[in-house]
Amino acid sequence: MQEMDRVNAEGAGKLSGANLSNGQYRAVLAAAVALLVAVMLAAICIGRYGVTPFNCVKILASNFFDVEPTWTKTMQSVVMVLRLPRVLTAALVGAGLAVSGAAYQSMFKNPMVSPDILGVSSGASIGACLSILLGMGAVVTQSWAFIGGMLAVLITAAVPRLMKNDSPVLLVLAGIITGGLMSSVLGIIRYLAMSYTADETVLADMTYWTMGSFSKAGAAEILSVAPVTLVAGAVLVLIRYRLNVLSLGENEAKTLGVNVSATQLVIILCSTLVTASCVCVSGTIGWVGLVVPHLARMVVGPDNRKTLPFSLVLGAIFMVIVDTLCRSISSAEIPVSIVTGLIGAPFYFYLLYRQRMSMR
Numbered sequence: 001m002q003e004m005d006r007v008n009a010e011g012a013g014k015l016s017g018a019n020l021s022n023g024q025y026r027a028v029l030a031a032a033v034a035l036l037v038a039v040m041l042a043a044i045c046i047g048r049y050g051v052t053p054f055n056c057v058k059i060l061a062s063n064f065f066d067v068e069p070t071w072t073k074t075m076q077s078v079v080m081v082l083r084l085p086r087v088l089t090a091a092l093v094g095a096g097l098a099v100s101g102a103a104y105q106s107m108f109k110n111p112m113v114s115p116d117i118l119g120v121s122s123g124a125s126i127g128a129c130l131s132i133l134l135g136m137g138a139v140v141t142q143s144w145a146f147i148g149g150m151l152a153v154l155i156t157a158a159v160p161r162l163m164k165n166d167s168p169v170l171l172v173l174a175g176i177i178t179g180g181l182m183s184s185v186l187g188i189i190r191y192l193a194m195s196y197t198a199d200e201t202v203l204a205d206m207t208y209w210t211m212g213s214f215s216k217a218g219a220a221e222i223l224s225v226a227p228v229t230l231v232a233g234a235v236l237v238l239i240r241y242r243l244n245v246l247s248l249g250e251n252e253a254k255t256l257g258v259n260v261s262a263t264q265l266v267i268i269l270c271s272t273l274v275t276a277s278c279v280c281v282s283g284t285i286g287w288v289g290l291v292v293p294h295l296a297r298m299v300v301g302p303d304n305r306k307t308l309p310f311s312l313v314l315g316a317i318f319m320v321i322v323d324t325l326c327r328s329i330s331s332a333e334i335p336v337s338i339v340t341g342l343i344g345a346p347f348y349f350y351l352l353y354r355q356r357m358s359m360r
Contacts, residue, residue: 089217090323091316093278098315100271101289106243115275115289118175122182123152124279142280149276211335212285225277232273243304287344
């Protein structure tokens with residue numbers, strides 16, 4: 001156990017940054033969880049039809065306890081049917097994209113890596129848009145999105161095998177190639193929708209879906225993606241210490257008894273499952289898996305035993321805030337990716353500038 005702690009500390013140290021002590025980390029994580037609960041409660045209260053926090057808490061508590069009603073049926077419908085499923089979905093998607101992004105960045109030792117690096121988002125977009133073009137229902141669209149994301153990963157994984165090279169760099173390059181190919185196919189599907197479909201809403205649905213939205217999130221959507229997202233995300237959190245071992249180098253990891261290829265496969269598979277599940281319920285949302293892990297490392301340090309759980313909570317907070325802004329700051333709902341881009345791009349530029357100054 002002492003040897004493993006030493007290895008984890010050395011692996012984390014190679015990633016850059018300073019670690020918090022265990023006591024400090026627990027306090028920061030507890031504060032983040034409390035902030036997440038407060039943000040989710042505020043998100044349920046905020047909207048065109050406002051609900052006071054007092055009534056919101058009572059409505060939520062009435063599902064478990066005998067509470068005397070002080071609210072209207074409209075309030076209960078807004079809280080339980082419209083906002084609670086949406087807020088839970090946003091938190092689930094934000095947590096999933098953030099934890100998979102942190103795992104990818106650590107495994108590839110590349111801060112530019114994000115959850116869609118293997119073409120997952122592009123493949124899922126193709127599946128969803130093809131389903132919309134053919135007039136399928138919402139459940140079929142989610143299923144096709146999931147299948148499209150997994151097929152994209154299989155194509156990406158096949159490239160290193162064909163070239164007989166298992167280098168992580170080659171896998172990243174294969175993901176970029178696959179993503180470009182999928183984007184071209186997506187363009188063809190949208191062109192067909194524009195040229196040969198009489199229904200004008202089809203192209204609008206495709207565009208809105210590829211830009212990300214939680215407007216259609218409901219209890220059915222949560223139940224359809226939560227099991228896969230939670231199980232795969234839990235696996236990533238449980239094996240997070242192995243990411244520190246992998247950062248020491250392949251030879252030393254093998255010396256410590258870690259099956260490098262199997263571990264990398266599990267991490268890639270779980271991260272892909274999480275990303276595909278998130279994309280199939282919310283559409284394509286950029287920047288979350290790229291920026292949130294960096295912010296987590298700035299707060300708790302680079303040790304993956306601390307970074308992954310904190311990224312999970314931070315991603316949920318970020319996505320709930322963004323979704324609340326998207327549906328509240330204008331009369332028409334704004335696609336989520338627009339807001340994440342407006343926030344993420346300047347923040348990432350700041351990170352690059354900060355890194356450049358530190359190198360000087």
